[in-house]
Amino acid sequence: MGRWAPGAAQRLPQAAMELFAERGFEATTVAEIADRAGVTERTFFRYFADKREVLFAGQEQFASAFIDAIDAAPDGAALADLVAAAAAAGGAVLQQARGREFARARHAVIAANEQLQERELLKLAKLAAAVAERLKARGVTAVAAQLGGDLTVSVFSDAFNRWIAPGETRDLVALQRESLAALGELAAGVTQPLKARRA
Amino acid sequence: MGRWAPGAAQRLPQAAMELFAERGFEATTVAEIADRAGVTERTFFRYFADKREVLFAGQEQFASAFIDAIDAAPDGAALADLVAAAAAAGGAVLQQARGREFARARHAVIAANEQLQERELLKLAKLAAAVAERLKARGVTAVAAQLGGDLTVSVFSDAFNRWIAPGETRDLVALQRESLAALGELAAGVTQPLKARRA
Numbered sequence: 001m002g003r004w005a006p007g008a009a010q011r012l013p014q015a016a017m018e019l020f021a022e023r024g025f026e027a028t029t030v031a032e033i034a035d036r037a038g039v040t041e042r043t044f045f046r047y048f049a050d051k052r053e054v055l056f057a058g059q060e061q062f063a064s065a066f067i068d069a070i071d072a073a074p075d076g077a078a079l080a081d082l083v084a085a086a087a088a089a090g091g092a093v094l095q096q097a098r099g100r101e102f103a104r105a106r107h108a109v110i111a112a113n114e115q116l117q118e119r120e121l122l123k124l125a126k127l128a129a130a131v132a133e134r135l136k137a138r139g140v141t142a143v144a145a146q147l148g149g150d151l152t153v154s155v156f157s158d159a160f161n162r163w164i165a166p167g168e169t170r171d172l173v174a175l176q177r178e179s180l181a182a183l184g185e186l187a188a189g190v191t192q193p194l195k196a197r198r199a
Numbered sequence: 200m201g202r203w204a205p206g207a208a209q210r211l212p213q214a215a216m217e218l219f220a221e222r223g224f225e226a227t228t229v230a231e232i233a234d235r236a237g238v239t240e241r242t243f244f245r246y247f248a249d250k251r252e253v254l255f256a257g258q259e260q261f262a263s264a265f266i267d268a269i270d271a272a273p274d275g276a277a278l279a280d281l282v283a284a285a286a287a288a289g290g291a292v293l294q295q296a297r298g299r300e301f302a303r304a305r306h307a308v309i310a311a312n313e314q315l316q317e318r319e320l321l322k323l324a325k326l327a328a329a330v331a332e333r334l335k336a337r338g339v340t341a342v343a344a345q346l347g348g349d350l351t352v353s354v355f356s357d358a359f360n361r362w363i364a365p366g367e368t369r370d371l372v373a374l375q376r377e378s379l380a381a382l383g384e385l386a387a388g389v390t391q392p393l394k395a396r397r398a
Contacts, residue, residue: 118317
């Protein structure tokens with residue numbers, strides 16, 4: 001196969017995820033991924049530095065969705081609105097990119113490997129810091145911006161974990177709204193007695 | 200030196216942190232840490248599996264402080280109160296354990312090494328999950344409990360990062376209250392125009 005491999009950028013992650021599910025992440029080689037996708041190893045390395053990168057591709061686009069939504073919000077937007085807009089934009093991009101089945105397969109691979117889990121957490125921590133920076137640039141105080149960055153990522157990832165749960169069919173952005181509603185409830189200091197809830 | 204090494208559990212982390220600061224984490228050996236603490240390598244290994252463990256010792260005690268505070272809260276406590284109580288208890292334990300200078304030194308070592316950063320994030324993610332579990336056991340809904348677990352850790356770690364900043368002298372628990380206040384403000388959907396805040 002020559003240098004020109006139409007669709008390789010799309011087929012390689014799909015092929016990798018199939019092989020990771022079949023054989024496990026460690027046991028899968030780049031040669032096997034390239035073969036399954038019908039391209040050469042050389043083509044693989046034009047797109048990804050290694051097999052781990054297949055799992056973490058598209059991060060810039062994903063992070064930009066959060067940041068761009070904050071920048072695009074109207075001038076008088078409340079901090080809560082900025083958090084909601086950023087999480088909604090990030091969730092929408094992720095949902096559209098490869099869909100729920102791909103996300104489930106990717107999550108299963110990452111959950112089975114502590115190093116990949118740690119890498120995923122570092123990615124999310126960097127996203128939280130980037131969101132916090134942008135909130136500060138919009139005039140939010142440092143303390144609120146730091147918490148706002150963390151919260152945006154929590155709202156996203158808590159909803160994401162429900163979105164990929166077996167049998168779940170609801171939209172990711174709808175699930176994020178549910179998390180945001182829980183946040184409102186939490187901060188309002190709901191005092192419904194716990195005994196009543198347990199009943 | 201014999202089997203009995205009084206104070207070794209206290210001296211070893213201190214010696215390790217000094218050496219990590221002087222030579223870097225990678226360049227420091229267990230033999231050097233033991234030597235600096237005045238104990239044998241054998242004694243080191245009675246307390247820690249490896250030099251990385253010196254940085255992550257005391258985790259169970261730290262996590263228990265969060266969990267125990269949730270269990271100890273009165274029956275009608277609001278979710279917001281549970282989050283505040285857990286964060287305050289964890290912050291107090293950390294502050295009393297080794298103090299700010301040790302925390303600063305430890306943080307500098309971790310910040311300089313991506314693998315240690317990832318390990319630290321995994322530790323905090325597990326803490327968030329443990330807090331969420333305990334909130335659920337108290338009757339909090341799954342969605343609110345997940346966010347509550349994340350938030351507890353965010354309040355703790357955002358305040359922690361300010362606590363160890365150069366020149367900061369305020370109490371960690373007081374800084375956590377500042378984060379909790381920002382959270383309340385955020386969730387209330389404050390609509391103070393950003394233009395006014397920038398001025």
